Amino acid sequence: MALVIINPKGVEPWISALKEVDPDLDIRSFPNDTNRDEISFALTWRHPYGIFKDYPNLKCISSMGAGVDHLLRDPDLPKQVSIVRLADPYLAQDMAEFVLALIMNHLRDLNAFKIKQTESIWKPADYLRIRDVKVGIMGMGAIGKRVATELQKAGFNVMGWARTSKEIPGITVYAGANEFPKFLNETDILVSVLPLTNETKGILNKKNLQLLPKNAFVINVGRGEQLIDEDLVTLISEGHLSGASLDVFTEEPLPKNNILWKQPRVNVTPHIASLTNPTSVAPQIVDNYYRAKEGKPLLNVVSREKGY
Numbered sequence: 001m002a003l004v005i006i007n008p009k010g011v012e013p014w015i016s017a018l019k020e021v022d023p024d025l026d027i028r029s030f031p032n033d034t035n036r037d038e039i040s041f042a043l044t045w046r047h048p049y050g051i052f053k054d055y056p057n058l059k060c061i062s063s064m065g066a067g068v069d070h071l072l073r074d075p076d077l078p079k080q081v082s083i084v085r086l087a088d089p090y091l092a093q094d095m096a097e098f099v100l101a102l103i104m105n106h107l108r109d110l111n112a113f114k115i116k117q118t119e120s121i122w123k124p125a126d127y128l129r130i131r132d133v134k135v136g137i138m139g140m141g142a143i144g145k146r147v148a149t150e151l152q153k154a155g156f157n158v159m160g161w162a163r164t165s166k167e168i169p170g171i172t173v174y175a176g177a178n179e180f181p182k183f184l185n186e187t188d189i190l191v192s193v194l195p196l197t198n199e200t201k202g203i204l205n206k207k208n209l210q211l212l213p214k215n216a217f218v219i220n221v222g223r224g225e226q227l228i229d230e231d232l233v234t235l236i237s238e239g240h241l242s243g244a245s246l247d248v249f250t251e252e253p254l255p256k257n258n259i260l261w262k263q264p265r266v267n268v269t270p271h272i273a274s275l276t277n278p279t280s281v282a283p284q285i286v287d288n289y290y291r292a293k294e295g296k297p298l299l300n301v302v303s304r305e306k307g308y
């Protein structure tokens, strides 16, 4: 049996990383792969919908990242095939470092000094300190938990919100829809590291964001469709929110005419918060390949029902 890699961005780094772990792996590259009945495992990112119908002996499909929203939206996703994703400490650590950078940039308002620099203006300003703010993390999974604990180490007062409650020393984790308003009421800096599901789509809307205290700041590193862009812009212009840092967008690349580009209080980054490193995740992919082949329990299984 063989493994196929489906990635419009290129397959070479993935082939080298997988071969490094197991030189004997039979690896094929979409769309040039033939004899698709020999494929038992697909490693994929942003695949063209409908293609899995051509792989009659597929046992497992692995996302090339932590997210599976694109994968699960395929109307022709074969029902009998298991779906797995990647959970990687490096991916989580990169996210934690990125979120820390965004928060520090916000507390010190470094963007404002950069603008003043372009006009040669020397003008000191007050700033916020780590102890002045409470950070609320939406999504306390593999990545969110790491973000929370790294921020805690840096001295932040951190809270979390997830579907189910969790015990994390020093961090209150609110759970479910009932506890969401209380979580928002207490959050000065809101960070979404949620997966995109039917329940989280549009969750960063006016009704919810209004529950944040005045001058709260929003960071979205989860998925773009969680945010209603117009609601964010309205709440910033009304002075309820102080600004936002967005790394993910409903349409990527962000279209040139999107309102978010021109917002002075919104930072836009091109989905670079944390990038999967093929070398770091290759061992778990190879492990899952053999587990699927031998009918053993898989790692990092995705629930189609929950959507993550």
Ligand code: NDP
Pocket: 065, 066, 067, 068, 087, 091, 138, 139, 140, 141, 142, 143, 144, 161, 162, 163, 164, 165, 176, 193, 194, 195, 196, 197, 199, 200, 221, 222, 223, 247, 248, 271, 272, 273, 274, 275, 308
């Ligand atoms: P996990 O599946 O490990 O964690 C998901 C978390 O979200 C869990 O804590 C889960 O709750 C919570 N959650 C899911 N649905 C709800 C809901 N309806 N209400 C409340 N909480 C909910 O995922 P990861 O941490 O690995 O990744 C999270 C997301 O981060 C990815 O899906 C992806 O969208 C995004 N991401 C973005 C990147 C970037 O570069 N911008 C890079 C990597 C990932 P519970 O624990 O109770 O199940």
